[in-house]
Amino acid sequence: MQTRYSFGGDEHIFVEVDEEMSLEAFFKSLSMTNAVRESGIAGITEICPANASFQIKFDPDVIAPQDLMTELKGFEAAAEKADKTIETRIIEIPVLYDDPWTRETLMRFRERHQDPTSTDLEYAARVNDYPDVQSFIAAHAASPWFVSMVGFVAGLPFTYQLVERAKQIEVPKYLRPRTDTPRLTVGHGGCFGCIYSVRGAGGYQMFGVTPMPIYDPSGKISYLKELMIFRPGDIIKFRSVERAEYDADVAAIDEGRFEPKIVSVPFSLDAFTADPAGTNAKLLEALNG
Template sequence: MFTIPETRFHFGGDEYIFAEISKEMSAESNFKALAITKELRSRKIPGVLDICPANASYLVRFNPDIISAYDLLDYLKEIDIIKSKPAELNLSIRIVEIPIWYDDPVTQEYSRRFKDRHQDPSLTNFEFVMKKNGFRDKEAFIEVHTTMPYLISMMGFNPGTAWEFQLGLPREKMIQTPKYLSPRTDTPKQAVGLGGAFTAIYPVSGPGSYQLIGMSAAPVFHKEQQLKDFKQSLFLARPGDLWKHCSVTESEYQRISQEVEQGTYQFKIKELDFSPEEYFRKGRSYILELMEGF
């Protein structure tokens, strides 16, 4: 049995309630935030305008002329009690395969371009992350980053940015790294970055401070919605989904990029029901069960 943290509620002006499940990120806190916000959306409470889950919290924006803060708080406390039971945290999610060209020339060039903002200007970002995590072999590092899937714990920053938190590994074995000392003024679209215990794929070019370790061959934000997997949304990520990284060669990267350009590329996706209760009981073996045939 695992313990689900108790939620603390805070008012933010006249239109917001902030629910803090825990001070730091944990899979337990995130599963609770995802389950609560899913239930809250399904209730379609009049006056609720926005519902934003985060890593270990969530934010609700409401119209105080339609629903009072204290009436909404009563709803939230009721849902919180229900979702404090492990059996009530189940989610319908997808596993999505993300093709990545690791240690590629583009992110190597950005490492050199912004080395004056980095902790160790003598190393590329990829080399720095390997060193920080005790890896000497490139393939061993890639294996750890691709073997177990990552939970999409929240979205934000830029449109389509998703924070990924690895499942199936104890925290001390997760790849972790500090961010840049001072953020870059530019980051290439589809660059794969690491900051803390999180992986993130930059949906568009722009500033950033995560260590760059590769390039995604396919977009995670597609405003043209030309690709089949973006017909329902501009964004690939959905909070609660699992992303499974897959290492690709330069030629495979170029082939996928061409398919994206032609509008024919499709992500490998598997839909499934996820039980946090089973995950915390079985751990890695449960994740491997879910990925059978994927």
């Protein structure tokens, strides 16, 4: 698809890199928004990246709309030629899968689900051809996940599974959204995973919860001095934990003793495309090394 540029009123330009959600589209969008941010163009007041698209807010009294459009198209040409390697971070997220809180919540909303007779995990395992819930959980936790955008709700990461396309977990969203989702739920809808940063409505299938806050507007949590932990381009690795470890992590966070496992790593789109399994093995070796 050719990138589409359109004006949104007098102060916005919307750029749609691709209609298809793919790692290639995410990388191109990320490269362009990074270039805009680094350019320091006078008149740009906000950069809002999304999945395979982004929006720029600008002051038309400072820069003419067509001039900014020309600048953005120049960034696109540079992005297509740029080295598709980024310096990023891999962040380990402990998860209590099949926890009591999401289970209680999902049971309250079964009439909104495709299969009212099963749990979200049972349904997800079945539609993805896994023999049981445990094998599905193992697959979900085994691979890294690329953070394609952060937003919709403050601090919420949208994540894309780093495996071959044919092996990606895909689960439809609820038929009708819930009015409740526990805070820090690990969810999935379509080809995207997420972590609900706050309690609220939601339509993604619920797989578990993490004890690890990812957004803190109060700034009191020791490792969240920037209010939220994720940024586009980060890589997440989920780790399945039992209830005892979950409770211990909650206590450590409350006491200011918890430090998430975060390791700086390079990530090459070309290397991943050529050898997904080998690239993932190197990422996990860096995390566990």
